[in-house]
Amino acid sequence: MISQYFKNKRTIKILLPEKYDVNKSYPVIYTLDGFELFPIASSYVNFLTKYGVIPNCIIVGIYHNNRNYETMPNYGSDIRIPVTEFLEGSANLKNHLLEEVIPIIKKEYTVSGFNVIIGHSNTATFVNEIISKNENNFNGYIAITPDLLKKQTDYLEKYLSEKQLKRTYYFVSSGLKDDKYRLESGIVLDTVFQKSKNTNFKGLHKIYNAGHLDLVPKSLNDALMFIFSDYKNYDDFNDKVLNSKFSISDYIDEKSILINNIYGINYNLNEEDFYYLLNLVLEKR
Structure with missing residues (x-):
């Protein structure tokens, strides 16, 4: 597809459930970092649905042409842009995702309206930052080792305290062997989750004995199960x-x-x- 925001050709990959039925509706899982996350997310979802742990889902992989430009977190390098806003490349990625990719998936397939977004490292920070954007169209967020400034976590806390949310799930994973600032970001987010009184918000932070890369396979299964934790939940x-x-x-x-x-x-x-x-x-x- 051609993106009007990036002015170039973009690649997305789509995996439908094995017995896709146009008479049924499906949640959609969007993976950023398509080269890395699309294959592993597809594999995990395949087995979790096979055994009835989560419902059948459509999986969409977003592939980056220039990852550094498209996913660079805003750490205040441009004083004209508040750290709670996206830099130019990430803003284009947000618009590409929300205004080009999601509408195509919605038009071409029978979707349920429940959307999940997964990111790792830079794209995990992107996942965190897209939550508080009014035009976002996601219900589930998976951020594997994000790196956030205090102003950004404070902004999220304020947003959760003031915003009337639809049912929202946010899973964050951190690694003990990863960069200490990323681990600290996860711990701060855990505090935000614990303090939130928003009844429609469910947040969970988990720490793993993992580094930056192996945190993905070690935490993704837990993340997916958390996002769908109200599916077939008979705890009550x-x-x-x-x-x-x-x-x-x-x-x-x-x-x-x-x-x-x-x-x-x-x-x-x-x-x-x-x-x-x-x-x-x-x-x-």
Whole structure:
């Protein structure tokens, strides 16, 4: 595709679910750093969907022609641009993604409206910065070892305290063997997550015994499961089943409605989950 923002030809790759059905809707996972993240994300998603851990998803890889220009974080090198705004190249990447790539995917495929974005290193910082942009179109954010200034984390904290969000999930991973400033950024974000009282926001920071590169495979699986943590989540069942007026039929209907409201997909209880819930009922009642 030709981008009006970069004025050049751009490459994106699209992986559809194995049994893609135009009569069904699918969440979409967008990976920045396509050369690195698209193959591994595709592999992880393939196995997680195969075993029913997450729903079937469309995966889109964004490939950079000049990564340094397109993803350079704003550390104040240009005094004319506040550090809470994108530099020129990253601003073009944001516009390319939001105004060119996403509309094409929405037009060509049956999407559910639940979008996830994944970034590593510079593009992880990009992921963090796109959250607070009003035109952003994502529900799930995965930032693998971002590097942020205090003004940027303060801005995110203020944004979360003031903004009425749709259901939003934000996963951050840090490595003990990585650059100390990146680890510090993750720890600060963890504090922001803990302090947030926004009921529609779920944030999680995890630290791994990993360096800059191996943090990707070590944390991506956890990240994807967190983003879809409300898919087939029956953690509240043990408490609700003790209510004398409890109806398992109503419970399943409520879960189906919740999954549809969050992820935009229809969900029917499978056999394994049915027997799991049935055994809990027998144990409790």
